[in-house]
Amino acid sequence: MKIYKLILSALLLSGCSDYLDVNPTDRFTEATFWKTEEHANAGLTATYSSLMTVFGGNITATFDAITPNFYSYDNQAGAGNIARGIHDAANTGIINNRWGAAYQGIGRANSVIARVPDIVMDETRKKPVIAEAQFLRAFFYFSLWSVYGGVPLITDPPVKEQGDLPRNTAEEIETQMLTDLDAAAAALPATVTAANKGRVSKATALALKARILLYGGKWAAAAEASKAVIDLKSNALFPDYRGLFMPENEGNTEVILDVQYKQPEFTHSNDIQFDQFNSFAPTQNLIDEYGLTDGKSIKDSPLYDPAKPFENRDPRLKNTIIYIGSQFKGKPVVAATYPQTGYGLKKGTTYKDAEASPAGKVDNISDLNVVLIRYAEVLLTYAEAQNEAAGPDASVYAAVNQVRKRAGMPDFPAGLTQAAMRERLRHERRIEFVGEGLYYFDLKRWETADVELNKEVTNYLGKVVDNRSFNPERDYLWPLPTTALQTNPNLDQNPNYNR
Structure with a gap:
């Protein structure tokens, strides 16, 4: 309901x-x-x-x-x-x-x-x-x-x-x-019926339990709770990363909990805030974190061409970010379109790349549901918790590689140490959950906020647009x-x- x-x-x-x-x-x-x-x-x-x-x-x-x-x-x-x-x-x-x-x-x-x-x-x-x-x-x-x-x-x-x-x-x-x-x-119940769409299930309760345990550093318990969701087989990754956030696919198999909206009673303004207002402008810091399709970073991959920086990139970049030279709402994107950093946020809007905004669409009104918990988080929670509890065993690879396969990215290389797997999993969470509000809490629980939240952020030209400050003696709360x-x-x- x-x-x-x-x-x-x-x-x-x-x-x-x-x-x-x-x-x-x-x-x-x-x-x-x-x-x-x-x-x-x-x-x-x-x-x-x-x-x-x-x-x-x-x-x-x-x-x-x-x-x-x-x-x-x-x-x-x-x-x-x-x-x-x-x-x-x-x-x-x-x-x-x-x-x-x-x-x-x-x-x-x-x-x-x-x-x-x-x-x-x-x-x-x-x-x-x-x-x-x-x-x-x-x-x-x-x-x-x-x-x-x-x-x-x-x-x-x-x-x-x-x-x-x-x-x-x-x-x-x-x-x-x-x-x-x-x-x-x-x-x-393990699942909810179509008539009860939007309500919580057993999987929802176990997924939140896993998140809390992960945030508390209780690795074995977090792995157990997230594995319980996986074993329910009530959810699965949606095959299209961009599509899972679109109105026509609301309530898909990946969504474990979302905030329900419906015009005209309950709406929000994310379409106009993310797009025209550019109120949440992706930074060059974020863009540089998207890897190449060979699984390597822009620093290490021979596929990266600074003259064509968006070619051969992790497909989640084009499914999340609006960038200069791309198409969005049926027209090319130029630098002036997104003046804050040169980038716009696509994920969370109802607009499409090749199609103009529908006739009669009121840009400051959207009833797109806001996803709060999804199955990809469960898989990456399991992978991180299990890696911390037992090391990078086969189940860790299986969980994270499901997420990467759906994204169109190669599997993680075999033979990673626990520390190497830890760093890769942390990076994977950042890229997978852009705009979903998890990265801030990840940085705090990893106790890396005093480094990452003290960095300047820049636009597409490398110009500093904001100076950041995080006091570790105060700002963890x-x-x-x-x-x-x-x-x-x-x-x-x-x-x-x-x-």
């Missing part, structure tokens, strides 16, 4: 106990809601809707704009502030917005988990509803844990007193996420938002940030 089938009454539930002794006739309250299966579905749908504000729209691209992958000249959501190291608890949009949006989703999930068990309905439907809410609660906590570290752990429906809770440790948040995901995986600190005196700020 698409999440745009939003039952607005569920969104009115704030959990504020001050109003439970009155029963207005024009809206639901906690006293009159949570009575029927329809209410259960409405509450769950409202919980899904919070994915839009926490993970939807251009948010994944925003995280890439903190890295050398993209340059955000207009400081989208404060990404430029973070990239330049001038962010603080008050001046950066995503730092402030993520906190409130995630806790809104957590509050909704908590209400579903607490209230639905008492509703009289078919148990075969009740259990998945609760399990889906458990997954969503874990995912919203992941959005906090991955940037702030420890945060207040709330597992009950919203009440005012929760606004004064102190922070729990990052370890306690991790434990709760994994507990929720284990419970969800046990109750969710974000500051807690000023708004949260002002309303809750029991919150402690992260180290080396002002309150």
